[in-house]
Ligand code: KG4
């Protein structure tokens with residue numbers, strides 16, 4: 032008997048639904064919310080309202096693409112945590128209503144576990160145990176994965192996430208939200224060694240990006256004259272803007288180069304300490320072309336088997352919730368209709 036999971040993701044500003052049969056993704060429908068662009072960040076209230084508008088057509092289309100009639104569904108999986116509470120509530124309530132109406136089991140999924148397990152979607156999967164560098168807008172973690180249900184965070188950021196480092200840099204450069212993909216685009220034709228930004232000295236496998244953010248701020252305020260902390264800025268607004276306009280590609284390439292080196296140096300250390308050689312990327316920032324190519328290069332050099340999910344499974348999507356739901360179904364790991372979402376959750 033095959034197992035058919037309908038999955039719903041609504042943790043932030045993407046409304047997504049997916050159908051998965053026996054671990055194969057049949058649809059992954061994503062509605063992006065463009066309403067936030069003009070505000071330079073996600074506005075939680077607007078995100079919840081957009082999820083309310085999107086959720087019925089998004090689920091409907093996912094079922095149609097998969098050619099899946101409602102009675103064929105065996106369980107409904109949904110993102111229970113972490114995320115924006117109003118956004119999570121929309122997906123949770125919708126999933127609960129469907130489970131009640133169809134009399135099917137409900138599966139609560141942790142968004143960060145799902146990012147890691149996105150690596151189990153393709154036929155070519157990592158072997159257990161594997162390590163996963165999960166880099167998103169809200170998280171930066173190195174996760175040791177011994178089975179689909181046994182995951183342990185062995186390193187994480189003590190301040191900003193890697194995605195925030197990209198997005199905040201973009202904001203300082205006057206680029207619209209989310210700026211990560213734009214930095215990636217401009218970096219493609221820039222010189223990554225033109226400007227030097229500091230690498231933080233953080234013990235163990237943890238990360239920090241706040242010092243880098245401050246150094247970029249001072250660097251830009253000084254129009255590239257110095258990225259040392261200075262009380263008085265050397266440049267006026269017009270000079271700063273001219274400097275950014277004339278050097279945008281090199282600035283983006285140099286910042287990206289440093290973010291990538293911070294991430295990969297810790298990943299290399301984690302691999303050496305654990306002896307694990309199947310290594311994965313996950314999360315929205317793993318769509319970054321600089322990170323992807325440097326990761327592949329490092330993997331070759333270190334003798335790793337490297338895995339990166341397809342682009343559509345890197346940023347927020349319901350297919351990763353569906354694959355996680357599938358493995359939870361196999362373990363009969365169901366929740367009840369009394370379940371509530373939680374904005375912050377450790378695992
Ligand atoms: O995983 P995700 O879609 O959502 C969260 O769970 O946070 O990650 C979103 C983050 C944003 O910070 C976005 O700027 C970043 O991923 N991102 C990128 C790229 N594509 C998405 N950062 C750098 N380069 C990219 N190509």
Ligand code: ZN
Nearest residue numbers: 167315346347
């Ligand atoms: Zn995410």
